[in-house]
Amino acid sequence: MATATFGVFEIIIGALLLLLALAVILFTVVQTPKQQNMGSAFGGGESDNFYGKNGNGGSSKEAALQRITKIAGVIFFLLLIAVNVVAVIK
Numbered sequence: 001m002a003t004a005t006f007g008v009f010e011i012i013i014g015a016l017l018l019l020l021a022l023a024v025i026l027f028t029v030v031q032t033p034k035q036q037n038m039g040s041a042f043g044g045g046e047s048d049n050f051y052g053k054n055g056n057g058g059s060s061k062e063a064a065l066q067r068i069t070k071i072a073g074v075i076f077f078l079l080l081i082a083v084n085v086v087a088v089i090k
Contacts, residue, residue, distance in 0.1 A: 027069040
């Protein structure tokens, strides 16, 4: 029976992947949905659903959360691809 031994590199990359996955999940859950229910699609919702509360399409907090989520997602997938490439070469 073979035991798996992990080097420092594998442990660091694994921890980074776990933290990035949790960050993407957290930032996705924290964001407010663009549409609360089907009633808002037919004019039954609040008037600030389409234009945002200030009429500018959303607040800077929402834009920052979207940007952070996109960056964390891209880094996660690039790191995941890099790990797979290194595993194939090794």
